[in-house]
Amino acid sequence: MNFTRVYAIVLRHIFLTMHQLERFADMFLFPIFGLLLWGFVSVYIGLNSAGLAAFLMGGMILWVVFERVSTAVGVDFMFDIWEQNLMNVLASPITILEYIGGLVVVAIVKVVVSFLVMLAIAGIFYNFHITTLGVSLVLLWFNLVLFATVLGIFNIAIILRWGHTVGPLTWILPFFLQPFTAVFYPVDILPNVLQKIAWFLPITHVFEGMRFAMTSGKFDSEEFFTGLFFNLVYFVFTVLFFAYMFNLVKRKGTLVKL
Amino acid sequence: MSKNNVPVLEVKNLVKKFKNFVAVDNISFSIEEGEILGFLGPNGAGKSTTINCFLGVIKPDGGEIKIFGKGLIKNRSEIMQKVNYCSAEYHMPWNLSVYESLLVYSTLYQVGSAKKRILELLELFDVSDLRNKRIRELSFGQRARVSIAKSLLNHPRLLLLDEPMASMDPDVVDRGIRLIKKIQKEEKISILYTSHNMWEIEQVADKVVFINHGKVIAQGTPLELTQQELKLEAKEPNLREVFIHLSRRSLKEGIEGKGNPSTSLRVKS
Ligand SMILES: Nc1ncnc2c1ncn2[C@@H]1O[C@H](COP(=O)(O)OP(=O)(O)OP(=O)(O)O)[C@@H](O)[C@H]1O
Ligand SMILES: [Mg+2]
Numbered sequence: 001m002n003f004t005r006v007y008a009i010v011l012r013h014i015f016l017t018m019h020q021l022e023r024f025a026d027m028f029l030f031p032i033f034g035l036l037l038w039g040f041v042s043v044y045i046g047l048n049s050a051g052l053a054a055f056l057m058g059g060m061i062l063w064v065v066f067e068r069v070s071t072a073v074g075v076d077f078m079f080d081i082w083e084q085n086l087m088n089v090l091a092s093p094i095t096i097l098e099y100i101g102g103l104v105v106v107a108i109v110k111v112v113v114s115f116l117v118m119l120a121i122a123g124i125f126y127n128f129h130i131t132t133l134g135v136s137l138v139l140l141w142f143n144l145v146l147f148a149t150v151l152g153i154f155n156i157a158i159i160l161r162w163g164h165t166v167g168p169l170t171w172i173l174p175f176f177l178q179p180f181t182a183v184f185y186p187v188d189i190l191p192n193v194l195q196k197i198a199w200f201l202p203i204t205h206v207f208e209g210m211r212f213a214m215t216s217g218k219f220d221s222e223e224f225f226t227g228l229f230f231n232l233v234y235f236v237f238t239v240l241f242f243a244y245m246f247n248l249v250k251r252k253g254t255l256v257k258l
Numbered sequence: 259m260s261k262n263n264v265p266v267l268e269v270k271n272l273v274k275k276f277k278n279f280v281a282v283d284n285i286s287f288s289i290e291e292g293e294i295l296g297f298l299g300p301n302g303a304g305k306s307t308t309i310n311c312f313l314g315v316i317k318p319d320g321g322e323i324k325i326f327g328k329g330l331i332k333n334r335s336e337i338m339q340k341v342n343y344c345s346a347e348y349h350m351p352w353n354l355s356v357y358e359s360l361l362v363y364s365t366l367y368q369v370g371s372a373k374k375r376i377l378e379l380l381e382l383f384d385v386s387d388l389r390n391k392r393i394r395e396l397s398f399g400q401r402a403r404v405s406i407a408k409s410l411l412n413h414p415r416l417l418l419l420d421e422p423m424a425s426m427d428p429d430v431v432d433r434g435i436r437l438i439k440k441i442q443k444e445e446k447i448s449i450l451y452t453s454h455n456m457w458e459i460e461q462v463a464d465k466v467v468f469i470n471h472g473k474v475i476a477q478g479t480p481l482e483l484t485q486q487e488l489k490l491e492a493k494e495p496n497l498r499e500v501f502i503h504l505s506r507r508s509l510k511e512g513i514e515g516k517g518n519p520s521t522s523l524r525v526k527s
Binding site: 085090092093 | 274281306310313314315317325332335336337338339342343345347348349350351352353354355358360361362365366367368390392394405409434
């Protein structure tokens with residue numbers, strides 16, 4: 001792993017973000033408007049149940065972390081295809097690991113900015129402070145970002161293979177998962193079959209863990225490790241899947257035709 | 259002088275198939291230190307595919323590629339540190355300015371004193387005044403010049419140029435050729451040069467490898483090839499005639515023999 005080359009990818013996206021207004025929108029507008037919407041829903045619900053209101057706000061904020069990271073990894077990759085620049089990057093000494101590493105770093109940096117904006121808005125307008133979760137929050141983040149990365153790598157793999165016609169999956173896939181991941185409600189609400197599906201998704205355990213921490217003030221290590229376990233399993237499978245696809249497109253000669 | 263006279267690039271029996279279609283068929287050649295090799299052939303002959311194998315972005319089905327005496331597969335990152343590539347087909351990042359995009363590539367190649375090197379190359383290719391323009395605002399030829407500047411950022415020892423000047427006007431091509439020759443002399447770069455402009459090749463190439471249907475069908479200096487393929491007493495190289503001669507010859511052989519002539523122009527001769 002050569003960190004200068006990873007930094008080159010970060011630099012490329014710093015410049016891109018400075019020039020592209022919509023890249024800024026990704027970072028600020030989506031989180032702000034999302035939070036405003038759920039903020040008011042929470043205020044309304046909070047009239048009856050302060051606890052439930054907090055669940056909704058917390059769920060919303062953590063969901064954005066997951067959704068933004070996974071989408072950014074795929075979309076930033078597609079920028080190199082759209083700008084017909086991928087071939088020049090691949091011809092350089094960079095390894096595919098460094099390249100994807102760079103994309104993940106960019107996604108995390110961007111989501112930290114979004115997160116801080118959301119913290120400020122939630123704190124100022126709704127008097128909601130997710131930071132009271134303390135260390136738990138860091139561990140919840142860890143599982144969120146890891147699964148988002150897994151999804152991002154999966155997306156890059158299928159784009160490598162089927163081109164950017166499958167690109168939209170990058171921003172659709174997180175929302176396909178959303179109903180099962182118990183972002184805004186406890187898993188118990190789901191029908192039995194769906195609960196089983198939910199259990200296999202690492203971030204379900206993040207949102208369950210968040211609600212537990214909010215009500216009890218304690219960290220649910222069982223939820224954390226269950227999430228982490230599935231994360232690691234998916235991570236290994238996705239990396240293998242990616243390696244297979246990357247090898248395949250080099251053999252088929254389609255990598256240079258993206 | 260290269261260490262123990264190891265060729266800068268050595269390829270042996272390279273084979274690449276796309277399903278049943280053989281795009282590169284048992285190609286072997288080498289490039290010595292400081293040599294410019296013209297890599298010629300009709301459309302679809304397999305030139306870009308071969309170059310992409312050298313870059314490690316296409317995986318060959320057979321054969322061996324050694325660059326600086328080292329196996330490409332195992333030492334790709336280390337080798338590419340001293341190799342660079344330019345093709346008119348691909349671009350620098352569209353939304354970045356000329357300077358920014360070159361800065362990104364300087365970082366990728368870990369170029370020391372990047373700023374100085376970038377300004378030097380922009381000056382050399384006469385695009386200094388465009389440094390703050392976005393790549394997408396540039397004309398085709400200007401973009402190509404920026405791409406060539408990029409390919410020299412890391413002081414490469416081996417330069418792979420796949421039709422680098424495809425969209426430049428004759429004046430710029432002329433200047434480009436002079437520059438490439440100058441830099442090549444000063445920095446002792448070895449170059450693999452692909453172009454359909456025979457004048458360009460005559461100007462730069464020490465040696466020519468001619469391929470068709472993925473096979474090497476002739477090689478030598480431009481003058482040798484002219485004498486060999488056209489007339490023995492020729493004093494000046496005439497690669498244009500050689501090109502036409504060789505393409506049509508292999509077309510005929512393709513029709514009569516087992517080759518696949520579909521990629522050559524069908525011309526009655
Ligand atoms: N990914 C691919 N899948 C199938 N066939 C391919 C693929 N890439 C190239 N080919 C075929 O391989 C042959 C060689 O292509 P290549 O691009 O190497 O030609 P070339 O010599 O560079 O031609 P040109 O002068 O037109 O650039 C062509 O017939 C092309 O259609
Ligand atoms: Mg080509």
